[in-house]
Amino acid sequence: MEHQELDERKAAILKAVVEEYVETAQPVGSQAIALASGLGVSSATVRNEMTVLEREGYLRQPHTSAGRVPTDQGYRFFVDRYAPTGGLPPVQRRVVSDFFASAHQALEDLLHETSQMLSRVSRHAAMVMAPEPDSALVRSVQLVPLQTRVVLLVVVLSNGAVEKQVLHLDQDADEARVSAAGGALDALLRGRAWVGLPDATSTGDIGTDEVVDTAHSALVGLAAEATSEPLYVGGVSRLAAEQQAFATNDGAARLLEMLEHQVIVVSLVRELLDRGITVSIGSENRLDELRDCSIVVAPYEAEGGAAGLVGVLGPTRMDYRHALAAVTAVSQQLGRHLS
Amino acid sequence: MEHQELDERKAAILKAVVEEYVETAQPVGSQAIALASGLGVSSATVRNEMTVLEREGYLRQPHTSAGRVPTDQGYRFFVDRYAPTGGLPPVQRRVVSDFFASAHQALEDLLHETSQMLSRVSRHAAMVMAPEPDSALVRSVQLVPLQTRVVLLVVVLSNGAVEKQVLHLDQDADEARVSAAGGALDALLRGRAWVGLPDATSTGDIGTDEVVDTAHSALVGLAAEATSEPLYVGGVSRLAAEQQAFATNDGAARLLEMLEHQVIVVSLVRELLDRGITVSIGSENRLDELRDCSIVVAPYEAEGGAAGLVGVLGPTRMDYRHALAAVTAVSQQLGRHLS
């Protein structure tokens, strides 16, 4: 660990700088640290240490003769070394528990409201990614005629998700036939795993009926493509409150636009999950728009395997301990709730 | 009409001020108008007229010795008198057509993407409200067991919407029983109007089966409450681009927060629709957050009756003609597409 290169006192000073800066949003000077850190040293000593911390890349001066501000690397050290301690304050823990105790919605609504709840608890924007339906089974397939030649394909999965798609038929089909086709598909696919559904050819089912074929291939396609929109974002307005990137209107626009392109966020966040990372700080995020933002995520597991992820998005100058506690608490309880 | 109190020349000057200001975002002076308006008058004359227009409340001076800016009342006059002319430019009209020509999603997805498309075409944030299911019929009711004591109620409506809710049962129920209950409900309710569903007592159906009862009352409740989230908002990032309210971080936060509270927006927009208003300018919007915003809406009708609404949200300083054209075009084509 390169971080061990910081001796105890430098670490303590860095910690104090981070904590002070997170609270005040002002560059913090040597004197403030000398008083607040608890070490019985003078400001001059602190200054000397800070020069070193700056040379090593943990601190930065916005301009000569201003106080110090943590760099991304500084936050990184803080997070790795100090953040994991501590749980969520009782009040907030209570909020989370109450939320799940009284939650009775379908999957989509639940996740949506979870994102808003996490946003309130963490005081940042929040993201909730739906569980990947790895282990989800098909619980029901149904074809519902809407108009002549137009039917709605509805698939219910064992995790409570409902996938649907409008189908346009090439030929007329009366209600009985559509219903029969639905029954056939249901019989064929119910109980099967949602991902890796066998396509029509491999089941020897091809040619039986045009309606069945159409619906079947649509269904396979539906299962194959990434589940339509597995990301719920809540509390975007909190980004505006204390966010560097919102300083310029242009920055705000770019950030908001990015959040509207769910694909981008999803792939970013999935990458974090894959690499087992829970905190991504500032420039550690590939994306330019997130230069001043940090992301804190935690995976959750439901029914052993189907895994999603919750996270918050805030300024690099965020209370990482609080964010981690909030994200952890919500992910655990969400996982439990879904099992 | 109080507006008729403006003689032809004052109207022309006001029009020129609005058009110039919309384009440049700078207070416009008498000279610019004298040149651009096409009236063959001197700047002094324009000045005289502008003093009157200001006294009457159509124009405003940000400060003495600056040019004039339209007031909300000024925009109002402009919209009432000049805006209705003109359709969408061919290029954009094409975009709209192409969009609907290749749209094949389920209702929710379609509306969501429509909001994004409208946002692109109008260059503002866009809203799409789902058609009220006034005339929607129940096409299918289904109960899908998820776990013991937990079943998912899925209702498909004739307009392609799918409503769903998780139900918790008080007693165990095997698959056969749940399935039977689903069938019973389906037989009972299929073909009925979604709104004003008769409750369990009035059908004499009560007591038949606990599962049926639970599901039935949940279903009635579902139909009774306003359909969960009938509002889709797209292109929020465009608000940041040229928006007064985004000047201060606080204003941005308040605006974004309002947009997250869908209920507020929905009721606001519905009120406009009820009053038959298509353009609501600045302070005409009850809400403080929208003091500098205008809303342009247009209703659409699908299958004669089921009516929703599309709209854009931008700065009061917006191109009303363009916005109206965009909103109108999209609403028409959306209505046609849904029929």
Next chain:
DNA sequence: CATTGGCACTCGATAACATCGAGTGCCAAT
């Protein structure tokens, strides 16, 4: 009498400049 050229006046925007003070870097003393 509506229109217009002329002109003094206003006031925000921009720049140049002085001041203040929090915080630094460095050094000699402990």
Next chain:
DNA sequence: ATTGGCACTCGATGTTATCGAGTGCCAATG
């Protein structure tokens, strides 16, 4: 190794001067 002392830096804040777009008003005009 630590610390008090001190000169120095530089952003923030305030003051003042200048500039110019645009106004309001008035007397002249057709």
